[in-house]
Amino acid sequence: GCAGQGGNNAGKNTFSVGMVTDVGGIDDKSFNQSAWEGLQKFGKDNGLQKGRGGYDYLQSSSDEDYATNLNKLVRSDFDLIYGIGFLMGDAVKEVAKQNPKKHFAIVDTVVNEPNVASITFKENEGSFLVGVVAGLTTKTNKIGFIGGMEIPLIEKFESGFRAGVKAVNPKATVEVQYAGAFDQADKGKAIASSMYASGIDVIYHAAGATGTGVFSEAKDLKKKDPNREIWVIGVDKDQAPEGVVKVNGKTYNVTLTSMVKRVDVAVYDVAKRTKNGDFPGGKTLEYGLPENGVGIAPTQDNIKPEVLKAVDEWKQKIIKGEIKVPSNRKEYQQFEASLKK
Amino acid sequence: MNLSRLNQFLVPVLAVLLGMIVGSIVMIVSGYNPIAGYSALIYGAFGDPYYIGETIRQTTPYILSGLAVAFAFRTGLFNIGVEGQLIVGWLAAVWVGVSFDLPKVIHLPLAILAAALAGALWALIPGILKAYLKVHEVIITIMMNYIALHVTNAIIRSVLSDQGFKSKPVRESASLHSDFLDAITYHSTMHYGIIIAIIGAVIMWFLLEKTTKGFELRAVGFNQHASQYAGMNVRTNIILAMVISGAFAGVAGAMEGLGTFGYISTKAGFTGIGFDGIAVALIGGNNAFGILLSALLFGALKVGALEMPSSAGVPTELVDIIIALIIFFVASSYIIRLLLSRLQKGAE
């Protein structure tokens, strides 16, 4: 049901959808941007205008703004309102309780309210696949993982990735380090620098803007010695553009591949269902490999064909449920133990 | 005499006006409609009870962080560490808020007290170092901010949650949430904290201006040698000044922990409230009543700014520019005063 009051819009079938971004904003090269892309596509496909009565977003400049912004959208009568990012969980819960007749959706966490649809991703599954790539690409058998903050969500990336590496290359070790922040490129660069110096040749980052430091370090090293094989695995979106480096007129790319998380797909999906009267309120929608919610980025130029083949095999195993990818450190311990048997 | 009273009031008002005027020039130059922009800003801050509620909620911690900075300034110290003291105050309030089960009359004050104590404790270290070793409080408080951030995150992860990113919500008995305020402001996040903030302002005014201890604190702030000569204990007073400032900051954290959020989550960076507190204090002339007004100005600008992109297409960053301009004009009050006195002379 939609109580749209788009005054000038005489037609009854107006459907409006808004989202509140995290502090990163709609161009964070990460989940906020991805979510906005999904919403824009939905808007275009349904002939909506940007703005009130169509599709729109509000950016938060601090966590204090979450609830305020959600309420702003409620008060502007949007039919479906997204909160983007796990940090917004409590705000969405609060505002949803106050407005039981409104429809909400939350990305990256679960809110147990009848009028909230929860969207989560199996980042561990996607990370597993890039772990397979890393495990089969490394020459030094030393691999790095750089996380932003030590929180359950990022541990999901970590555990899946380590499982993927271990599954295909038991000899490889994964050095795990957390920068303590998602926005400190200098720390990302320093950690990457120390990792590469210690012989690590592939680094997977799940650290937002901290990760840009990882790319910049890899590019600098590549520039210094174009023959050196060092790689970064990107996260959330296809980060191939971040890895481009030109040396003596030749173009290289240090991005091995990226683990993409299709927030856009999920956002589009839920908006469509809601518009069609199938709002998945109170449900948790988990987007994993089968739903194309996570996966390997389309840019795969740097991955060897046989590796790609292996990735495909593992992907099928996961989809078929032959293996269960660990989603936290405890599960990873069990996974590792099971490999040894 | 009367004229200077008037000017004391006129100068900040003019500074705000000038800031807005220059801000509208910026808007015109960048192709926005300043009238639409300011209308959105004002509507977004005071447009209806909901927005008023949000503005007051935002004002609440600003008052207290402004008081914290101002208290230090008035006693000769520069506390850049309000941010860190606020964070540990927030942590302590939530910790008490989730860990005990007590009647509200005990639980809520206890949680706020814990926040004040935590903030005070965090300020104690720079205070002691300043008093005994003459180490510059600015560096130590900057360092303590980072330590607060990381330590708090670690405690949230390992103590207040099971490797999670946030604590449980504080119990109802420790919450500042108010169904009444919620109802009259259409579910804004406004909470009872504003009352505490105003009480804080009164306490600061009373303490500094009316009490014997305040006399000492101010004297030490102005002239340590003369204070020592007069029999005051300079070290104790430096430490005390820092600790009281930290306590205000800690209570600002409690406003967030017990009111606005009701929990604490791990932070990737600073809240900014502590740093904004410097500006609030300075615009408010480091005086309790002035801080109430300047915090309200800050809160209104910050909350109102959220309305500008959607209603007028103006980026929220513009508000930061306006705030900066206002601070500049307040700082340059000498020149405003000079102009005013010229004008007033001319008028005579």
Add this chain to the structure above:
Amino acid sequence: MSIYEILQIIIPSAIFFAAPLIFTALGGVFSERSGVVNIGLEGLMTIGAFVSIVFNLTFADRFGAFTPWLALLAAVIAGAIFSLLHAVASITFRADQVVSGVAINFLALGLTLFLVKQMYGKGQTDQIQVGFDKIDVPVLSHIPIIGPLFFSNAYIPSYLAIILAFVAWYVIYKTPFGLRLRAVGEHPMAADTMGINVAKMRYIAVMISGALGGLGGGVYATIISRDFSHATISGHGFMALAAMIFGKWHPIGAMGAALFFGFAQSLSIVGQTIPFLKNVPTVYLLIAPYVLTILALAGFIGRAEAPKAIGTPYIKGKR
């Protein structure tokens, strides 16, 4: 991992962390030596970072490999011009210097983000494509033991920072300009009676601090973040301020303090890979740089004397 291997990681990364702080802290030394508090270093870095990235993105095609250098030059100029605001407010308008510095910080962040939105239609810029290269210094990097530690895998601006510290020391302590600068910061009225134009000296000093702060921000952005967003400069200016005080308002001291911060920072990062620190909970390593600084100040650095006239506007004829 041997100690030497560990040092080989820690030392270059310490220098790399320190470089932007050194530039900025040196800027602070100039300004505060002349008696003008500069809390606005953070904002000046922000301006420098912004300008260098925008310049780089805009002109990379035209200037090729020279781009980053020209971008730094642009950052220097922009920083100097921006610092004029602080100079006018705190010298001519007799503003409270702390207030004016705080305003600089607010304005820099607001203005740059506003401009980014205006210019690129989004909240952050693209990544720059032409930066500084990591180099091994010819000859020096082949010196046994020291070479790999100090002269390998580094960036030219880092060395520039260290050289500049010595230049600043020379200027401040050996030239007439430096003598006058310090006189103005210690006793402006005395300087005035000696025919020194206090306001002019302070203007110059504040603008030098703007130039160097801009340079620090530019170096940070060009080497480390490679783009500009709200988080590019987050607290670095305050760390530079701390380095300046830690270094007792002395150029070499400020450089030493910045290197110390870099070292502690780098230790806290590399610590996680050092065998005997590996099992230490992360939080201890994260807070290590800050705790070490406090211990250093409390333990053996002790009190520092700020320039006497710091923070007070000079008004002719006032006692």
Add this chain to the structure above:
Amino acid sequence: MEYVIEMLNIRKVFGNFVANDNITLQVKKGEIHALLGENGAGKSTLMNVLFGLYQPDGGEIRVKGQKVNITDPNVANDLGIGMVHQHFMLVDTFTVTENIILGSEPTKGGMIDLKRAEKEVRELSERYGLAVDPTAKIADISVGMQQRVEILKTLYRGADILIFDEPTAVLTPQEIHELIQIMKKLVKEGKSIILITHKLKEIMEVCDRVTVIRRGKGIATLNVSETNPNELAALMVGREVQFKTEKKPAQPGKPVLEIKDLVVKDARGVTTVNHLDLTVHAGEIVGIAGVDGNGQTELIEALTGLIKAESGTILLNGRDITNLPPRKIIEAGVGHIPQDRHKHGLVLDFPIGENMVLQTYYQRPYSKRGILNFKAIYEKARQLISEFDVRTPDEYTKARALSGGNQQKAIIGREVDRNPDLLIAAQPTRGLDVGAIEFIHKRLIEQRDQGKAVLLVSFELDEVMNVSDRIAVIYEGKIVAIVNPKETTEQELGLLMAGSKRKEAGVSS
């Protein structure tokens, strides 16, 4: 008539206040011309106008017959005018040489040529007999040497018209004597000097002519040989002034302060009070005479608890107060007029009223249960302001805005009003005019007559001789002699202060 300086009808206004009201001052070549006036009469203002620090609101200035427009000190320097300021214009952290060359530094290849500068300074100091150590830091040298640095600064710039603004206020008698010799030498070299001083004796001794101003107005210009101190004092104050304060013989009672074997180190760890013994009785004024730097400062600070004594005991009315915190000492009955009124005496940013209760603010009636009683505080302030003739617009005015003399009166009022058993007065009249000095001396004697013990520390031998009942000579941290002022001479005291044996001086007590 050849005048090197002619200031004609100079007018200078601050806000609504006329500091210089059409003053005319004419200085002949080669003379020492005194400028005399009460505190706040406008002397420094007039000289700052001449030196280019202030712009006059009216009148004209001629230098060597030429009409000039002195817009800033650079212009003054170029005209050969140099000024030694009332408050020294020296950078503490610089060396003597650096202070002297500042602004016109000799360079070599862009670098300051310190070697050359030091040589020049050394030569200059030898030529005029102004002994200084060119490499010493200002913070480390005596006030007298600082003054010589100030003079060298002007000579280095080739000044031939020198302004001395109260140069002797901070000097010891020896240093004053040296300065007078220096001035005479300078005049012989063909330089002209304008001397501001409150000490009529000095004017009589060195000056050729004197211009007297009062409340911003020029009163008269006289030849010194044709006048006398009484006339000068009357001209400047506008009434007769008593130089020798009348007092009855002392009637000493029981000992109030007993210092036994006291040892104190200064901030640098040097022992400056060295096994000192001294007793002050009720009803007497003991003056401490000595050359600056012989432990006076540390003695006072130890007595008042501002620094710790290494060993020895201090008894007040028989009670041990050694190393008690300042508050306990104050409460035990010690009053203290500090040497540095800006550093210790006042919180300059507090209203004068709040400064009046700086030690007693926590006691009744000023404070009740931790709350200040402003009514009582300001009532007390009003009482003291009128009783001690503190000239201030009102009791809410910041202490900073008062003139030095009035600040001093406020401090004395405060200390006397607390009714202490022991009053320590350190340099209580430094920089004050004769009228104010008379007032303060009377107050000290009044205290004595009420049975209080007074310890007076002063570099002014006149003052010590005039006011004290007994004089204790301090030398290298010890009391080396106790003399009766009626039975001694300045010469004898000077010898004692310079460390000659007490036997030779023939002491009685």
